[in-house]
Amino acid sequence: MTMRDTIHIGIDLGTTNSAAALATGASAEMVRNTQNLEFTPSAVYVSRSGNVLVGRKAGARVVAEPDNACAEFKLRMGRRDQDKLFEASGRTMSPEEMSAEVLKSLRGDVQRRTGEPVETAVITVPAAFTADQTAATSRAAELAGLRAAPLLQEPAAAVWAYTADAEVPEKGFWLVYDFGGGTFDAAVVKIEDGEFRVVNHAGDNSLGGKRIDWAIVEDVLLPRLQQDHGLSGITTDPTRHRGVLAQLKAVAETAKVELSQQDTVEIDEIIKVEAGREVDLSCVLTREDLGRIARPLVASSIRLCRQSLVESGIRPEAFERVLLVGGSSQLALVRELLADPVDGLGIPLDHGLDPMTVVARGAAIFAGTQRIPEVVRRDAPLPPGRARLNLEYAAAGLDPDPLLGGQVQADGVADWTGSTVEVRNTTSLPPWSTGAVALRPDGSFSVRLRAEEFATHSFTVVVYDPAGTELATDQGGLTYQRKSGGMGGAPTMSHSLGVGLVDNTVALLVQRNTELPSKGAIRGLRTTQAVSKASGVGLVRIPILQGEHVRADRNTVVGRLDVRSDDVARDLPVDTEVEVVVRVDASGGIRAEAFVPFLDAEFAIDVDLGRSLLPGLADLRASRAALDGRYQDLRGQAERIKATEALARLDRIDSDEVMDEIDRLLRQSEADQDAIATCQGRLLEAESALDEVDELLELPRVIEEGREAQGVAREAVQDAGGSRYGNDLRRAEAELDEAIADGNRTVIERRTAEVRSIAIRVFEDSGQLPLIRFAGLEGALDDDPRREVQRLLAEGRSAVAGGDLNRLTGVNNRLGRFLGQTGGNTAAPSLLGEGLLGNGGAQ
Template sequence: MRENVDFGIDLGTTNSAVAVMDGDRAGVLRDPANAEFTPSVVHVSRSGNVLVGSSVVAKAVTDPANTAAEFKLRMGRRDDTVLFEASGTTMSPEELSAQVLMSLRGNVSVALGEQLQAAVITVPAAFTMDQHAATMRAAELAGIRSATLLQEPTAAAWAYLSEQRTLPDKAFWLVYDFGGGTFDAAVVKIEQGEFSVVTHAGDNALGGKRIDWALVDEVLKPALHAADPSRPVVSRDNPRTVGALARLKSLAESIKIQLAARTEVLVEDDIEVDGVDVPFSCTVTRDQLDAVARELVAASVRHCRKALADARLGPSDVSRVLLVGGTSKMVLVRELLGELGIPLDHSQDPITVVARGAAYYAATVRRPRTDDHTPAGTVRLRLDVPAAGQDDDPLAGGRAELETVTDWTGWTVELRSTDASTGLAWSSGKVALESGGVFRTRLQTLSDGLHEFTVVLRDPTGTEVPTDSPTTTHRRLAAKGDGAARAVHTVGVGLANNEVQVLVAQGDELPSTGRAPDLRTSGPISHADGGVLRIPILEGNHERADRNRVVGVLDLRREDFTRDVPAGSEVEVELTIDASFGAQDGTAYFPLLDQEFPIHVDLGRSALPPVEELEEHRAALGRRYDDLRAQAAGLGPEAAAGLDRFDEHGYLAEADRLLRQAAVDPDAVATCHDFLLEVESALDEAEAGLDLPRLADEARSAKATASEIVSTFGTREQQAELSKAQSELDTALVDGDRVVIERRIDEVWAIAGGAIPHDARVRAQFAGLEESLAGDPRPEVGRLLTEGRLATVRGDVATLERVVAALRRYAPAGGPDVGPAATAQRPGVVGVERGRGR
């Protein structure tokens, strides 16, 4: 029986793998076909027999009506099922994923003779809470009793760091994870042997399969039609060409892989189109692949830049890029990533690195202990020995239990080991148990790696007594992750005018409880006039509330209240996100009523909209784009820069291509739906970019003022830091990303502020408060302002500092009233807003 979890599973969109710790190394277990990974493909025969993996990959071409693939990203969607026509069987994406997990469990059983019941399972960093919950359900359905979720970039970092011979004292790494269905970028900080993920950026709809389909649509389908123009054009809406399309998709995957090492690939095959074999011969060049993939790869690099900006880092601060995922093998990926100016590290196999990293992490997690039957007379030792750590002498302990013993005085325990690298024997000596059976001692670990300890329990006569734990282990780590799960997306309350009040911010350590203690109702709810108070809980990282996903809503009507609720009534909202990225039900408390209401969080996404709705959304995006172009026409080239970049990214053309796929392919509907939301956000950025001329002026002013301040007051280090920040601000202005520009301007001001002497800073703070509170009628404000003016004249910095702290309580707070626009426009619906400073 293993003490630690030890097994790591990469549950992938295209391929999945399971790895296990063997001593100090993680190795991938091969499937029955001797491959290191198992294709995430499920086939159900006419008799209902379920088959998974490499043996049924071809069925996706020859029998697509009874074969499912690329279902990972559909997990968590409500009422989303796949029908296997021959048997009439239906399965949800969670059930399909469970079949893949059961296949991996089978690999473990064959290779090791073990029943895998606990594992670390990786998920994309951009997975939403419902997708995390669905992954946990899939593990449960597969018979994995204990599952721990680990984000894929974090798993990759575990693998890279665990197999490094030497580690930097301090460094930042960028994980570039381009998988089959998703893209993740993560910044990893390494310091004194410990590492943590600082920021994430990514896209659940950006994966290698997008490149495959682009190659099919732009290159292979036209070539097939040219080979025999008399045959129907291959499409998903023609049942007689579905098999041909699946064959082209399979060829596209193979071509993409081959072009990582070659400049061209000759494809020769007979492809059945509408019942007739069409001789197909086509040469595909790397240039053709690059042409269809360039914008998708460029989008991944933009996510990398965003992750760096969120971490307040420039490319010069990062020492290497870790390449993860099969798509990272593309030459184009390495070319465009090279433009960042960060060395690329491809020392690890990008396809298996996530599974191996999950296994390295799993080796630091104890398996849940089951209360198996203990033979009579055998002592149960509830050992408390850390699975892993970096200490030379970790603290260990435990408690002895036996029905016939009530006082353990005189009993001893001894732990022994032999260091594998030095051959030196070590013993804790006889450690006395307390009367309650508890003991504590220090272990000795002289070298990195796994240390096994023999545990010997003796009764008061010195006789050895059998226990259920005759051995235990501890792994000394050269590098250790912080082990904390972190929120992938911000979770907050949608306010009445379309902003978000954050409860748990992206990057917060989990579990985390978020509170919004100073919300106010934006309108009244009365028994006479009725009305509904709506408090939506949102998940997402968009500033606009209506761009995020609603995961919970509290609707309160007049009959729910014991009395009328006037506008401006206090509301306190609280919500907890657990360590498995799941939201527990929240609460809304009304002090006026002394009533608390539960907010139910539903972690099942709505069923996908019909294609007609997606088409309407695409048409609305086109109209919005035209309106923004018209607005930008009179504002000059800087204002139109955001729209120009929007055009360069080819958003609308890609949306049209995905719509064509979605019209006949249910799997493409999810990708199209998510991409249209991405286009909406890109237009948000372009619209904000209409303000770029003002931002450019603000940036120039910030640079000039900061240069004057730092040259007058700053140190050489501050001057060098400012020079670097100004250079990064110039780059941000060229890129035109409003969020990054604002962040870089803040950095410039922060450096300048740090150079200003303390007394000058306090005087400036008082001057700002004096201006904002001018004319305030409150007597206490007037008294403080007078006291502050006198202190300024006297040069009494201590008094002025106290006055500034007091005045901040009276300064105007909050902003415009905000929350989901869809509810704010509905008559009779009241939202919540931020409280006002009083």
């Protein structure tokens, strides 16, 4: 059997449903499963005997036997603590292993459809997926028996599908609105000269139809069950009521789907609430009810769309269309809000393709343009007596005369002088041929092909020995798609990569939206700790971070290198230079290493793409309370000093209902493990938003401190009777006023220090400085619980009462050592730990 030269298989590995498609020329067709359906539920069931079921039957068992079935595990990909125990069999599976079972099922469907073995496929991932999630998807593909599985971002796959049969403009912009079962992506697509490229993206890995389902359960179904049957004891606690919650979740999902086609749904379901007891759940859910419940989530998706537009610098009127993708995009509310120019985007909507299968179709169309990796082809056994053809060419493109390069290799042939090669286009009318092209002595050659029409062309490659006899080769030809438009450009990086530094900043390696594959390097980094070979002391830690936050500890650690004494050939002094290099392939795979010139040694950085354990509910609630306290404190500061920009940012947090969403996720976390991860992410985003407020308050704060210093200095000079410091103060105040007018924070701080120094000299002359310093220390440490602090404060008060300034000066010096300490409760170590890099300034 002749091996295909392109991958030609696309798989949409979805949260709720998965699907496979085959490339058919420039288009694609869906592969139906054994139930004759175009998509397969992403669900796994393990029987008592250990047999694994995938798909619709497994999905039914999620409701009937939640202890032995699992669904929606895509959202947990990349986490270490999300293994599922199938209780009846005692078998445990990770999200990657369950995803592999789904991929195996789809792979089997394709093999039955084509009659060919399946070793390669293109698999789609959300554009918002982080590095650990994409790596987990690649591991799932490997576990499913796929030897090569390039990853394609879902928005790009959708554009491949939409451009297959539609006329593509020479220039323009499209927006992909991908609202799936578990994730949301908004992607800005630029089309130029027939090629498209994703130029910006905003997304949320936990914003999907599943969130709407749980909101229906929480707002409608569970309260109705509790009210109608006196079942107030049934709560969202999954350890006690997992079965009931699974049933309600299934009812909510079905009702949501039906409301995309009709205005009202009558729910009348039998719910098993405990062994031997069933109750009737009866209620009416309207499209208006669904709109009220789903509106905050749809509004969040629209905010992400707007964010992507703003970051791109492109106004909505520049967009030709919005491509609707994903099952949740079928909601009437989504289409109403998106089309609205005020509450939505006001861009024309395009839902000409089935949103449930468009990603799989696009993945297959893309797969039809991707050659099977050489490592797979070379592993195919070479029949005796055949020569091997190594060909280099693009499987698709806009070029009417693409370049083909190649080399012929055969056992016992060292010189190919006199041999020729001929390439024929067997699909063109009339047939076309290159004629005989001489091989170079090493067997290499290069020719231009002819592909004049917009179609898939088949070429045969024939090799002749010097006598003109045809040689048998391992492959007879190749295909080339001549496309009229809709050719995708390079994929892009969804999240930035950088190195965490000791000052809690990030040195950038690869910026978000960079085309892939890509390489990033940082030079001039410096160690902040020595490493002693002899004593075994010291550590240099190099964390690789992913994310867009300015503060290092707000980003995700995806890799880390610890250089210890056992790793070095000799002592490593402080301030040693380190270079860090990272490489990202087209599928988002990451490799990183560090080079230390002082040692002339290179160290591989362990890119450990598995996120840490999830927090407990108590930790989440504590973080929520701390977040509220920080919010109130910052708002109080902003209002007191009238910081208008900071107040506007706080108002935006309010209008986006950030705190309300976190509270809702906290409630959902009681029933839904995935909501815990989502809530943790929202808390981090909220903290980052407050970080921005904190930064906006910095300038108003230093201005306020400058004005306070002015007031103190004026009063001190006035009380001293207009001493010799009057002229100095007037000069310093004028310089401070000028710095405040310029808004230069560094200069303001310097001028404020000069004003303070004048006040201090006045206080020194008058002998009041010890009294003033003690008053400040007393205000800072009055509530400190340490016994020694309270003893010193009492001694200081006694010295003040007795007018003993020498004794008070000694108390002040001893109290000063306690400032910045926390009463025995040492602060938690930074996320980035100790022994980190400093920035030498060069990149």
